[in-house]
Amino acid sequence: MSQELHRSVLLREAVDALVTDPGGFYIDGTFGRGGHSAAILQRLNSEGRLLGIDKDPQAVAYAGERFADDRRFTIWHGSFATMDEAAEEHRGEVSGILLDLGVSSPQLDQAERGFSFMQDGPLDMRMDTSRGISAAEWVNSESEAELARVFREYGEERFARRMAAAIVRRRAEKPFRRTLDLAEVVKVANPAWEKGKHPATRVFQAIRIHINGELEDLEQALEKSLQLLAPGGRLVVISFHSLEDRLVKRFIRDQERGPKLPRGLPVMDSQIARKLRSMGKAVRAEAGEVDENLRSRSAVMRVAERLGGEKLP
Known part of the structure; x- marks a missing residue:
């Protein structure tokens, strides 16, 4: 299977934000044609591992060919909403999860799709x-x-x-x-x-x-990221339209604030069970990338870090 022309949006920015431990376990929830996965693998040492996930049978077949000789990589056919099943043995130990949302360039460019x-x-x-x-x-x-x-x-x-x-x-x-x-x-x-x-x-x-079922899958994936990420693990999400981005922004905000407590309840700030910490402002593609890849103009990347040492049930 020949490689499709595909440019991963915010490639450097996403991988820089995602990979904090070269020997960690990572999930690329939207493999596509493997641009982000290839860049992640370049950052990992021999102990690092990467799980790629994709709904598209063509993407899964391509992944099997492209990374057939790399024992650090595994591909899973399914939605990222089921990534807890794919990564069950790594529950609470995942160093980073990347979600590059929306339709991929090969899907758009193939008229038969x-x-x-x-x-x-x-x-x-x-x-x-x-x-x-x-x-x-x-x-x-x-x-x-x-x-x-x-x-x-x-x-x-x-x-x-x-x-x-x-x-x-x-x-x-x-x-x-x-x-x-x-x-x-x-x-x-x-x-x-x-x-x-x-x-x-x-x-x-x-x-x-x-x-x-893109928005429903995204909601499930965001919740499951809390179960899978280790303390200090990163969640990196690239959105391409306002519905996705609002959902991601709201999720990170709510997990950063912690549960809503009754007014007047004598609770110290340090006792509030916050699960995520936002890592800076939203990132957008620079002018040079937009000039080379018009699809990147609507991209918005948000990054959050998992807090706490507890594992969720």
């Missing part, structure tokens, strides 16, 4: 093509109200109801099967195009997030 509104292909959008329903199945069967809800909540599309109605009208005559077919219907239904953005961008984003 159905993620792109710029190339014609089957309307699929599943990151894991071995399970779940395709985007075509969902678009052709879901109620108009639910279509509109998904477009509004996951795509932040202000014309969600209008677009959902257009889709329902069209599918009654002919079901959707191809990406450009759906993109054209959405484009026509969009009365106010945003400069520099395809009028179907938000709808395609919303469908992809919903079909793959």
Whole structure:
């Protein structure tokens, strides 16, 4: 399998923040085409270990080829929401977890995967093509109200109801099967195009997030990171849109503050069970990286460190 053209966003910044112990155990929760994994392995000594995780069977197959001779590396086929199963024996001992969210460049660039509104292909959008329903199945069967809800909540599309109605009208005559077919219907239904953005961008984003359960998986992964990380272990998350970033920002903030206690309760600050410490401000791609890789312009990286010596149940 030949390597796809893929540039890992915030590569140096992510690995610098993540790897604090060359002999530690690390998790790359979104292997993709292995850019971050390769950089992590370069930082590890002979005792270090890296677990790669990916939903995409193509990514898993590629990982098996690319790192076949490196005994420090293991690949797991599944969502990072299940990383506790993959790393059960390392519970409470993980030195760092990296989550590079969203769709990968190879997925976007392969028309047959159905993620792109710029190339014609089957309307699929599943990151894991071995399970779940395709985007075509969902678009052709879901109620108009639910279509509109998904477009509004996951795509932040202000014309969600209008677009959902257009889709329902069209599918009654002919079901959707191809990406450009759906993109054209959405484009026509969009009365106010945003400069520099395809009028179907938000709808395609919303469908992809919903079909793959991306936000639900992220919520689970963040919670499970608390179980897996050792004290001092790092959580590094790279987000590409506001829904993801708000979720990550809120999670780190809440774990940094600790549990909400009744007002007036006589508790010292040192007694509050805080689980994470934010490591500085959010990091964005520098101008040079954005010039070379336009997809990096929306990237936001947040880093937190695990506090305390207790292991969660």
